[in-house]
Amino acid sequence: MKLKIKPLSNPISKIVKVLIYVAAVITVAMLLFIVGYILIRGVPNLTPSLFQWEYTTKNVSMLPAIINTVEITVLTLLIAVPLGVFAAIYLVEYSRQSSLIVKLIRVTTETLTGIPSIVYGLFGYFAFVLALGWGYSLAAGIITLAIMVLPVIVRTTEEALLAVPVSYREGSFGLGAGRLRTIFKLIVPSAMPGILSGVILAIGRIVGETAALIYTSGTGSQTAVSLTDSARTLSVHMYCLLSEGLYTNQAYATAVVLLVVVIGINAASSALAKRISKI
Amino acid sequence: MKVVFLLCALCSVAAVAAICIFLFARGVPAIAEIGPLKFIFGTKWKPTQQLFGILPMIVGSIYVTAGAMVIGAPIGILTAVFLYKYCPVKVYRFVKPAVNLLAGIPSIVYGFFALVVIVPIMQILSDTSGKGMLTASIVLGLMILPTIISTTESALKSADISYFEGSLALGATKERSIFASVFPAARSGILSGIILGVGRAIGETMAVVMIIGNQTVFPKTIFSGIRTMTANIVLEMAYAEGLHLDALIATAVVLFVFIMIINLSFSCIKGNEMKQGVKNK
Structure with a gap:
């Protein structure tokens, strides 16, 4: 005989169940709406003139901003990744978890995670742009961002x-390898997918950052060729277009490029996550 | 080599120290010059008349953050419940990346989206410019969704499954089992997700500054234009000088103190959670 079990139900549970589904639908629908709306309105605005080498007020080209974004991302990672990975190596391989210095490092790393990006911007402006006299420059933006993404890399590593x-x-120790050799030949390589996922997270934050950059690397609209040049990233470029109020169509196009980059970063990170779970 | 690693690890300590020194060295004297009470409880922000009262901005930040929580927390927690027990595997494979993508969208894009979609809707609903508290709350609510969803989901998942099963076996419905027996077990995780969301909402700048109206007044209705502390800094830093500039740094100091309080309560909850975890074992 087949046993039939009727699912339990009562009115309140039914209402709650409906609410749960409604909430999930809202979440997904909002995402689809944002992405869909920007793609539909933005893709027709992706004209060739937006990808010219030189920025002029006539073509408002975003290609210099794209190149600047790549420059800032790469240079920031060059500073933040070694620092972050080495810091994590110290925390995991060299220190006792109960020591005071480890606690201090943890508390400060958590604090850095919580600081709003505008406060980083303010700090970068006073420390690098004014106090060190670098002016609005690539270097000021890079160091500010490096401090900002440092905790992300430390934590994931x-x-x-x-x-x-x-x-x-x-x-490894049993085979006679020293501590350094064990770390760099064995532990870091096996932890590589995890470290990379931290790097990808950091890239996402750098590409999306605006508030910390406006007053550090500034809003220079041309491709930066030296560390002292002022340079706007794609996000800052979009902010400039919006605050001038004349270039809504171009802002749509910029938003499309930003979204595509973010979707690419997310795809890369989930592909990595799959590899990690396989191992 | 150990020293090199240690030096790298000390970088974050140095960074926090440097940020604190820079902020407090200029912010605290500015607060002293304006007068602490006049600064924090002053209701008028008129830099041209040397009036620097940031109470409207503090209130603005708190209102907008509260609004974001009212909108974002229920939707986020319920979506997490959906992912926890209602979502078929095939749908999960789609919804989970969607939530992650929501977290990855740059805040400037959120702000732009709100500017071209939500602001016009608000203009129709009210007789205002459409830029104001409600608009900003909706957008911030949306922006903190992924934070709340992922922390709540992992808190629910880490709760002992036997609570859920035991409750079902006692004849409770699925919904009741989740909310009456899994939720209390996952309480601290859910709470820490909400606190993270508060931190993100109060510190958000670019999305907010474009859609909140930026008037330095107390809001009369939910459609009123107001200004947050973050917006105050980013708006006026471009041209501020002298005491005005120092007042902006002092605003950042107040913001920093808010964030520290949020961080502190977050680590308190985390600490309690760990203690309880030890007790349960």
Whole structure:
């Protein structure tokens, strides 16, 4: 005989169930709406004149901003990744978890995560642009952003290093390898997917950042060729277009490019996540 | 090599120290010069007349953040419940990346979207410019969704499944089992997600500055234009000088104190959670 179990129900539970579905639909619908709306309104505005080498007020080309974004991203990572990875190595491989200095490092790293980007911008403006006299420059923007993404890299690297089995370390030590060799030949390579996912997160933050950059790297509209040049990234470019109020169509086009980049970054990070879970 | 690693690790300490020194060294004297009470409880911000009262901005930040929580927290928590027990695997594969993408969209794009979509709707609904508290609250509510969803989901998942199953076996409905027995177990995780959301909402700048109207007054209705502390800094830094500039830094100091309080309550909850975890085991 087949046993039939009727699902339990009562009116309040039914209402709650409906609310749960409604909430999920709202979340997904808003995302689809934002992405869809911007793509539909923006793609027709992607004209060739927006991708010219020189920015003029006539063509409002975003190509210099795209190149600047790449420059700032790469240079920021060059500073933040080694610092962050080394810091995580110290926290995981060299220190006792209970020591005061580790606690201090953890508290400050958490604090850095919480500071709003405009406060970073303000700090960068006073420390680098004014006090060190660099003016609005690529260098000021890069260092500000490097401080901002540092905690992201430290945290993800730390998690990745902790996930490496202790037996790897014991095996390596047992074979006579030193601590440094164990770290760089064995532990860091096995933690690589995790470290990379941190780097991808950092790239996402750099590309999307506006408030910390307006007053550090400034709004220079041409491609930066030296560290002292003022340079706007794509997000800052979009802000400039909007605050001038004349270039809504071009802002749509810029938003499309930004969205495509963000979707690409997300795809890369989920592909990496799949690889991590396989290992 | 150990020293090199240690030095790198100390970078974050140095960075926080530098940020604090720069902010407080100029912000605190400015507060002292304006007068702490006049600065924090002053209701008029008129830099040209040397009046620097940031109470409207503090109130603005709090209102907008509260509004964002009212909109974002229920939707976020319920969506997390959906992902936890209602979502078929095939749908999950689509919804989860969607939530992640929501987190990745730059704030300037959110602001732009709000400017071209939500502001016109608000213009129709009210007789104002459409830029104001409600508009900003909706957008911030949307922006904090992914934070709340992912922390709530992982809190629910890390709660002991036997609570859920036991409750079902006792004859409670699925909904009741989740809300009456899994939720209390996951309480601190959900709460920390909400606090993270508050931190994100109060610190958000670019999306807010474009859609909130930026008037330095107390709001009369939910459609009124107001200004947050973050918006105040980004709007006036371009041309501020002298005491005006120092007053902006002082605004950042107040914002910083707010963030520190939020961080502190976050780590308190985390600490409690760990203690409880030890007790349960």
